[in-house]
Structures are given as structure tokens and as C-alpha cells.
Amino acid sequence: MTDKSDVKLWEQIRRHKLAYYYILPSAIVMALITAFPILYQVWMAFTNFNISNLRNPHPQFVGFANFIKIFTNQVPLENFNFWRTFAFNVVWTFANVFLHVAIGISLAVALNAPRLALKKVYRTLLVIPWAVPSYISALIWKNMFDVDFGAVNQILSSILGHAAKIPWLTNPNAPIKILPFLSYAFYADLITNVWLGFPFMMVVATGALQSIPQEIYEAAEIDGVNERGKFFKITLPLIRSAMLPAIMLGIVWTFNQFNVIYLVSGGGPLGTTEILVTQAYKIVNPGGLYGIASAFGLIVFFILLGITLITNRVTRATESEI
Amino acid sequence: MKKVLVAVLMVAMVATLFAGCKPKAQPVTLTIWHSWSGSELDVLNEAIAEYNKQHPEVTINQLQVPFDQLKNKYQTEAAAGGGPDILFGPADWIGDFTKANLIAPLDSYFDSTFLADYVKGALDQVKYQGKMMAFPESTECVALIYNKSLVPNLPKDTNELITLVDSISKGDTYGMVYNSGFYFTAGYFFAAGMKLFDDNYNAVVNQGNGGVLALTFLKKLASDSHFIVANDYGKADSMFKEGKAAMIINGPWAVGDYTKALGDKVGVAPMPAFADTGNPFAPFVNTKDFFVNANINDTQKKAAVDFIKFMVSKDIEQKFFEKAKHIPSNTKVDTSSDPIIAGFLEQMKTGVPMPIVPEMGAVWDPMQTAIDSVLAGKATPQDAINTAQKTIQDKINAMRGQ
Numbered sequence: 001m002t003d004k005s006d007v008k009l010w011e012q013i014r015r016h017k018l019a020y021y022y023i024l025p026s027a028i029v030m031a032l033i034t035a036f037p038i039l040y041q042v043w044m045a046f047t048n049f050n051i052s053n054l055r056n057p058h059p060q061f062v063g064f065a066n067f068i069k070i071f072t073n074q075v076p077l078e079n080f081n082f083w084r085t086f087a088f089n090v091v092w093t094f095a096n097v098f099l100h101v102a103i104g105i106s107l108a109v110a111l112n113a114p115r116l117a118l119k120k121v122y123r124t125l126l127v128i129p130w131a132v133p134s135y136i137s138a139l140i141w142k143n144m145f146d147v148d149f150g151a152v153n154q155i156l157s158s159i160l161g162h163a164a165k166i167p168w169l170t171n172p173n174a175p176i177k178i179l180p181f182l183s184y185a186f187y188a189d190l191i192t193n194v195w196l197g198f199p200f201m202m203v204v205a206t207g208a209l210q211s212i213p214q215e216i217y218e219a220a221e222i223d224g225v226n227e228r229g230k231f232f233k234i235t236l237p238l239i240r241s242a243m244l245p246a247i248m249l250g251i252v253w254t255f256n257q258f259n260v261i262y263l264v265s266g267g268g269p270l271g272t273t274e275i276l277v278t279q280a281y282k283i284v285n286p287g288g289l290y291g292i293a294s295a296f297g298l299i300v301f302f303i304l305l306g307i308t309l310i311t312n313r314v315t316r317a318t319e320s321e322i
Numbered sequence: 323m324k325k326v327l328v329a330v331l332m333v334a335m336v337a338t339l340f341a342g343c344k345p346k347a348q349p350v351t352l353t354i355w356h357s358w359s360g361s362e363l364d365v366l367n368e369a370i371a372e373y374n375k376q377h378p379e380v381t382i383n384q385l386q387v388p389f390d391q392l393k394n395k396y397q398t399e400a401a402a403g404g405g406p407d408i409l410f411g412p413a414d415w416i417g418d419f420t421k422a423n424l425i426a427p428l429d430s431y432f433d434s435t436f437l438a439d440y441v442k443g444a445l446d447q448v449k450y451q452g453k454m455m456a457f458p459e460s461t462e463c464v465a466l467i468y469n470k471s472l473v474p475n476l477p478k479d480t481n482e483l484i485t486l487v488d489s490i491s492k493g494d495t496y497g498m499v500y501n502s503g504f505y506f507t508a509g510y511f512f513a514a515g516m517k518l519f520d521d522n523y524n525a526v527v528n529q530g531n532g533g534v535l536a537l538t539f540l541k542k543l544a545s546d547s548h549f550i551v552a553n554d555y556g557k558a559d560s561m562f563k564e565g566k567a568a569m570i571i572n573g574p575w576a577v578g579d580y581t582k583a584l585g586d587k588v589g590v591a592p593m594p595a596f597a598d599t600g601n602p603f604a605p606f607v608n609t610k611d612f613f614v615n616a617n618i619n620d621t622q623k624k625a626a627v628d629f630i631k632f633m634v635s636k637d638i639e640q641k642f643f644e645k646a647k648h649i650p651s652n653t654k655v656d657t658s659s660d661p662i663i664a665g666f667l668e669q670m671k672t673g674v675p676m677p678i679v680p681e682m683g684a685v686w687d688p689m690q691t692a693i694d695s696v697l698a699g700k701a702t703p704q705d706a707i708n709t710a711q712k713t714i715q716d717k718i719n720a721m722r723g724q
Contacts, residue, residue, distance in 0.1 A: 048723065052422045054401035060723075076716035078691040146557070148550070170552065172698045270695055285394045286687065289720065 044294035051288040059291065066295035077287050079271030080279070086303070088181065089255060089275040092189070096254045099194045101247060104201025109235065111202075112209045123206070130199035138263035141192040145169050145264070172269040183272040185265035193260045201246060208242035209235065248311045255304065276300045350625045351381045353406035355396060357389035361578035361646040369638045373629060380625065393418075400424040400615055407626045409613040413447050416455045417680035419613065426616045427453040431627040440634075443675075444609045444651045450678055456611035457630050459639070460648035462573045463605040464506050465669035466593045469584060472568035479597040480510075480539065484546065490568055491548035499550045499558040499567035500543055502697060504689040506571045509605035511536040511689075512674055513596035523681040525714040527689070528707045535598050537696045537703035544697045551697065553690065574666050578646040581662075590665025592672065607673035609651065684717035 013020055045066060047059035068074075073081050111122055129137065144151040145168035156164035166175075168188040174180045175187070212235065220230055258277045261267060267274035267282065274282075280300060283293040358366055363386065370382045385406065387395055393415055399405040401422055409425075419425040432454070437445060444458035468476070472490060477483040487497030501507070516532030519525060527533055544551040550567065552558065559576065561567040563583040571593065580588045593603035612630045614623055632638065639655045642648040649663055657663050676682070692710040695701040701709070 050720070050723075051397060051401055054398075055403065055423070074716075076713065076720045078688050078713050148557070170698075172695075172700055268694075269698060270691065270700060285398065288397070 041294045041297060044291055045298050046295075047291050049291035049294070051290070053290070062291070066292045067299070069292060070296055070299065075283065075287075075289070075292055077283060077289070079274070081271070082279075084181070085271075085274050085276055085279050088186075088273070091182070092186070092257075092261075092273075092275060093251055093255045095190060096193050096197060096257075097247060097250045099190075100197040100201045100250055100254075101243065103194065103198040104203075105205045105239070105243070107198070107202045108205035108209055109231065112206065126202060127199045129196050130203075134196055134259045135263055137196055138192060138260050141188070141195075142169070142264045145188045169265055170269055172272045181272075183269065185269060185273045189260055189264050189273055192264050193254065193257060196260065197250070197254070201243075201250065204242060204246040205239055208239035211242075212238045248308075251307065251311060252304065255307065276303070348621075349379050349381065350622070351383065352408060352622075352625055352629055353383045353385065354408040354410065354629075355385050355387055355392065355406040356410035357387055357392050358410070359386065361582065362575060362642070362648075365638075365641050365645050368641065369633060372638075373632050376632075377628075380629070382629065397422070397424065400617060403617055405615050405617060407615055407618050407622055408630065409615065410459070410610065411613065412676070413456065413458070413609045413611055413678050414676045414682045415613070416448060416450045416611075416678040418683045420450050420453075420455050421680045424616055425455055425613045426618075426623060427455055428457060428614060428627065429454045431624075432457070432631075436631070439636075439654055440651050441653060447609050447675060447678065448611055456613045457634060458609040458611050458651040459634055460574075460610050460642065460651055461607065461670070462575065462610060462649060463607045463666065463670050463673045464509070464571050464573045464593075465605070465666050466569060466591050467562070467572050467577065467580065468569045468589050468591065469562070469565060469567075470587045470589045472565070473589075476591050477594040479595040479600070481597040483594045484543070487548045487569070488546070494566060496550050496561070496567045497548045498569040499552075499561045501555060501558050501571050502540060502544075502551050502553045502693050503555070504686060504693060505606065507536075507540065507693070508689075509593060509603035509673075510539060510596050512604035513601040514539070514599055515601075518685055519677065519679075519681060523677075523679055523718070525681075525684070525711055525718060527685075527714065528711040533692070533707035533710075534703040536596075537692065537706060539596070539598070540693060541696055541703070553694065574647045574649050574663070577662055581647075588662065590662045590669075592665070592669040602672040603669070605669065605673045606676040607670050608676040610648075680721060681718050684714050684721065688713035688717070 044059075046061060046063060047053075048062050048065075049057075049059040053059045070082050073083075107126060111119060111126075116122075145153075147153060147165055147167045147170060150168070152168065153164050153166055156166065167184055169185050172183045172185075174182055175184055176182065216234055216238075217230060220234060225233065255275075256277050257275070258281070261273060261275050261278050262281070265273045267278045276296075277300065280293055280296045283289050283296055287293070356366070366384060370384065373382065374380065392409075392411060396405055396409050396411075397418070400419075401424060405424070416425070440458065441461065444461055445454070448454055448456040448458055466476075472495065473486070474490070475486070477486045483498075489497075491497040504511075511533060514532040514535040515530050516536060517526050517529065540551065543549045550558070550561070558567070558570055559572070559579075562570040562572075563580060565584065577588060577590065593605070595602045612633065614626050614630070618626070634652055636652055636654040639648070639650040639652045643650050643655055643657060643663075647662060649666060650657065688710040691713070692701075692706040695709075696703050696706045
């Protein structure tokens with residue numbers, strides 16, 4: 001069987017020789033800048049590669065020791081806990097995407113009202129968080145969350161009438177006792193990332209809403225459907241196909257949202273807001289443990305592969321109907 | 323005829339190529355990475371301008387990197403064969419850099435007459451395994467910096483410090499902003515009796531009760547609302563400059579900017595003694611040094627060393643001393659009659675020299691985690707110091723390839 005298909009492939013290549021000559025240069029470039037680093041990393045994951053091997057790349061082969069160290073939390077780095085980080089990463093992703101979608105669709109529906117004045121102005125203002133480079137927003141939010149001088153606490157103080165000293169970024173304890181693993185910094189990161197993330201969902205939802213023919217709503221009105229019914233029976237089902245790929249994308253983006261975590265809370269305090277990608281970064285810098293970091297990278301890759309396969313199955317978003 | 327003409331033209335063209343070539347010094351470009359800011363950066367720029375007057379063929383590119391990223395940035399880039407020609411940083415990087423072969427030994431570039439002008443202790447600190455791996459520019463340690471208009475009398479020990487801070491805090495003005503970074507507060511750990519390493523440079527931070535005593539003390543400060551205890555340099559710095567904090571722990575590098583903001587209200591004194599043991603505050607004493615990249619060729623190295631010699635000359639160190647309060651390594655610099663420097667020199671008497679072995683690199687983050695987790699109420703002082711001991715030793719073992 002395999003022989004036959006191999007022959008067939010070879011036949012095909014021979015028949016379309018010229019086409020393969022055309023793609024050869026880019027194939028070589030891809031092999032050098034994409035395939036080679038990936039294979040190199042796989043090799044590094046099974047060695048004790050560290051900073052002194054950068055010039056003299058002859059580390060020792062250590063088998064699965066790096067993976068075992070990661071899964072048993074034996075990595076020589078402070079506050080390292082793989083399972084806590086993984087669980088936190090999942091909670092972080094779903095909390096964010098849920099809020100992005102909920103706020104995004106609500107705003108899109110509100111702004112889609114037919115006779116709303118200054119619609120374009122509102123839309124432009126709401127898209128601004130998306131237009132500003134995210135690391136700038138993240139740094140501004142970090143300063144706004146300062147316990148003594150930050151804008152967030154100052155505004156809360158003036159609303160509450162007494163000094164609000166919420167230790168947003170410094171206290172590793174949980175403000176909500178039934179969620180003991182979510183420190184104050186989680187909420188700071190969440191607020192920042194929701195602010196950054198909802199405009200994308202809003203834009204996608206707006207596009208989808210505008211493709212719904214007005215006649216359907218008119219027909220529903222004649223049948224006596226109220227506003228709630230219109231939203232749940234007409235709007236939501238009809239924007240579903242446009243929202244699902246965006247949600248999938250949102251899940252992968254948020255799962256790897258390095259900027260916000262690293263710049264707002266820095267993974268701290270005491271590692272309580274570390275996600276997998278920020279942890280991987282810290283293993284290299286300042287850790288200098290390249291071998292373990294490569295193993296960690298592979299683990300993250302398989303986790304993301306799993307998530308993608310599951311969401312693909314659930315949504316069937318990448319399946320073409322043609 | 324035509325051939326002759328062509329030949330003449332060719333000769334003429336080739337000749338014009340050489341016409342511009344008078345015997346002139348080759349242009350050199352030097353890159354320096356540092357973490358200077360404020361007055362220090364001003365002095366650096368002045369120094370570069372002055373150096374260019376004498377050496378117009380040298381272009382110097384300076385890049386400011388935040389201090390907490392400088393070491394990693396250099397380490398990563400130099401290990402991959404790149405990096406700047408010159409790096410400016412503290413002596414405790416020497417061990418790590420020498421082990422990874424990232425910095426060049428400098429013995430052959432400095433003769434004994436040149437070295438005679440420099441503080442011996444500073445030159446001793448930059449020696450690692452018998453070789454001079456960096457050139458010292460200044461010496462530093464942290465001490466108590468206070469605002470004379472807010473502090474009536476100096477405390478003798480930590481109990482007096484707490485009473486004093488409670489009495490001078492009013493409304494928006496805090497008695498003390500206490501930087502809980504391990505570098506700043508290490509003096510009390512050593513005063514309490516903690517040791518970092520045994521003779522073989524294995525970690526021993528949880529032996530004896532020194533670590534526990536010091537962590538308990540920090541916890542006490544943090545629970546007192548008149549202290550701001552935070553590992554946030556920028557915030558501590560700006561509170562002191564704005565007069566919102568009467569006292570701060572900081573080093574000589576910061577005093578230049580403080581005197582700019584507060585004038586002659588700035589005073590420097592040794593930190594009060596540790597009340598539990600009666601020992602004086604024993605901060606790390608360290609030099610700040612110029613390093614030369616091991617990756618560059620000999621011509622570049624010579625150019626780099628020439629610039630370093632200029633930077634540690636009497637004139638430039640005098641400027642760093644006057645404007646940025648660097649404590650000079652050059653004994654020719656006139657520091658007499660400066661009360662601020664006197665305060666730091668007094669504090670240095672009870673300090674401990676910063677270890678420059680690579681093992682020192684394993685200490686910082688685990689000790690910081692111990693401090694942070696105790697201050698946050700996440701761990702008892704005993705648990706925190708035990709965890710630190712384990713992480714430091716794990717890191718040392720990983721470093722040694724065990």
C-alpha cells in the first residue's frame with residue numbers, strides 16, 4: 001500500500017517538475033528558518049543545554065529527565081509549579097474569552113440599533129483599545145494599578161469616600177475566598193485584557209449582524225416575537241457561524257497572551273499569575289535552563305494542539321461545506 | 323592610440339581612488355551598554371563628547387538598559403557571539419561571565435604605574451581566579467539617606483528607628499520607605515547572623531536563626547502603617563524626591579538626583595544597628611566596573627580599553643563624583659569635605675564584600691521570594707528560609723551540571 005502511494009507521489013513530482021523548481025527557493029528558506037529551529041529545539045529538550053552551551057553546543061543527553069523535572073516541579077527556579085500554572089492558564093483563557101464575547105456581542109447589538117445617532121463615533125471610540133499597541137496599554141494599566149498612587153485606587157477612593165488601598169499587583173492572596181487560587185493580580189490582568197480584547201469580538205459581531213436581513217426581524221415582529229426572543233432565536237443563531245472561528249482564535253490568543261501577563265503583573269506576585277508562555281520565558285531568562293525550556297515548549301505545543309483539535313471538533317469551524 | 327588613451331584613463335581613475343587616502347586613523351565604533359540614568363547619564367554623554375574631541379575617529383554608541391535586564395541581555399547576546407564592546411555593571415557578575423567565557427581578562431592592558439592610582443580593595447574585588455576581569459569605576463553600598471527637614475535625630479538601633487518613624491509620620495508623609503529588595507535589606511540578614519555560603523560555596527542560608535530573625539523583623543516593619551515596605555525602586559525613589567518619605571535605603575548613585583530635588587536637606591548616615599543582636603547593619607560592598615566583551619578582536623579591545631582608561635581618569639571620575647556622587651576608585655579624585663560621601667564611607671566599614679563567584683547568581687531570586695512570601699503572609703519565616711535554601715542549592719547544582 002505505502003509503496004504504491006509513494007510511487008504515485010514521485011510520479012506527481014516528476015510530472016510537475018517545473019512547479020517544484022519554482023517553490024524550491026522558498027522551501028529552502030522555510031526549512032532553514034522554520035523546520036530547522038523546531039528540530040533543534042526537539043533535540044535540545046533531551047539534553048542539559050545551558051548558557052555555557054550557546055557557544056559550545058555539546059550538551060549531555062539526559063533522556064526524559066527534563067520532562068520529569070517539569071511534571072514533578074523539580075525545576076531549579078523559584079515559584080515553579082507546572083500544574084498550578086497550567087490550571088491557572090485554563091481559567092485565565094476561559095474567563096477572558098467569555099467576557100470578550102459577552103461584552104463584544106452586547107456592544108455590537110447595542111450599536112446596531114437602526115436609528116442610533118453618532119454610531120460611527122461610538123464605534124471608533126470602542127475600537128481604540130484594539131488600535132493601540134497592546135504593550136503600551138499594558139504598561140499604562142500596570143501604573144494605574146499601583147496601590148498608593150494608581151488611578152484605579154484613586155477613582156475607587158473618590159467613589160467610596162474613603163481611601164481604597166487594593167493591593168492589585170502586590171498581594172498574592174485571594175480577594176474572593178471561594179476562588180483561593182486567583183490572586184488580586186489575576187483580576188488586574190483580567191481587567192486589562194478584557195479592555196484590550198472585547199473590540200475584536202465587537203467588530204466581528206458587527207460584521208455578522210449587518211449580514212442578517214432586516215426582513216427576518218420584520219417577519220418575527222408580525223408573528224409577535226418580543227425583543228428577547230428576537231435576540232436568542234434570530235440574532236445569536238445567525239451570527240454563530242461568524243463568531244465561532246473568532247472565539248477559537250480568541251482562545252489560542254488568550255492562552256498565549258504574553259504581553260498582558262508579563263507587563264502588568266509579571267507573573268507575580270510569587271508566581272500566582274504565571275501562565276505557560278511567561279513561565280517558559282522565565283526558564284530561559286533569567287533561568288538560563290535552555291534544555292528544560294525546550295522541553296517546556298514541547299509540552300506547551302502539545303497542550304495547544306490538543307485544545308485546537310478539541311475546539312475544531314466542537315465547532316467544526318475549519319470544515320468547509322463546499 | 324586608442325589603447326594608450328584607455329590605459330592612461332585607467333591609471334588616472336585608479337589614482338583618484340587613492341587620492342583620498344591620507345594616512346588617517348581607521349574609524350572605530352564602540353558600543354557600551356549600561357544602566358545609568360539621570361545625572362549619571364548626563365556625565366556619560368559629557369564624557370563621550372570630550373573623548374570625541376581627542377579621538378574624532380571613534381564613534382561611541384551608548385545604550386541604556388534597565389538594570390534588572392542588563393545582565394541577562396548581555397549574557398544571552400554575548401554567549402551567542404554578539405553583544406557590546408564594553409559593559410558597565412557590578413562586580414558580582416564576574417563569576418558568571420568568566421565561567422561562560424563572556425568577558426576578556428584585562429591584565430595585559432594596565433601597567434602597575436597606572437594601577438597605583440586606584441583603590442586596592444576595588445582592584446582586589448575584580449580579580450577572579452588570579453586574573454583581572456574588569457576595571458572598577460566606583461565603590462558602593464547602601465546606607466540610610468534622610469531628609470534633614472523631616473528627621474530630627476538619627477536612630478541608633480532598629481527599635482529606635484520604629485519609634486522615630488511612628489513619631490514623624492503625618493498624613494501623606496511616611497516616616498520611611500523601605501526597599502525590601504534583597505540587595506537593599508541584606509545588611510540586616512548579615513547583622514542577624516545569616517551566612518550565604520560555606521567554604522565550598524554551597525548554600526547555608528537556613529543554618530542558625532539569622533534568616534528567621536531578619537524576616538521576622540521585615541514582617542514587623544511591613545505591619546507598621548508608617549513604613550512603606552515594597553520591592554519597588556522607582557516608587558521609593560520618587561516618594562523620597564517628592565518629600566513624601568523622610569528616610570530611604572539607597573546607594574550613592576541615587577544621591578545626585580536627590581540633591582537636585584531636595585538641595586542640602588539630604589543627609590547620609592549608617593543604617594541603625596539590628597536591635598535583636600546588637601550587630602551593625604552589614605550591607606554588600608561592591609564595585610561597579612567596566613567589562614570588555616570576549617568576542618571582539620584585538621583592535622576593538624585596544625580601543626575599548628583606551629576608552630575605559632579615559633572613563634576612569636581623574637577628570638571624568640571627578641565629574642561622576644560631583645554630579646552623580648559615585649564614590650571614585652581613582653585615589654586622585656578630590657572627595658574631601660563631602661558629608662554625603664563620608665556617610666557612605668562610614669557605612670562601608672561594617673559592610674561585607676559582595677562575593678563574585680558564579681554561585682552568587684543563584685542567591686538573588688530565591689532570597690527575594692523568601693522575603694516576598696513572608697511579607698505577603700504566604701509562609702512563615704522558617705518555611706520561607708528553608709525553601710530559599712533548597713532553591714539556591716538546586717540552582718547551584720544545576721550550574722555545576724549535577
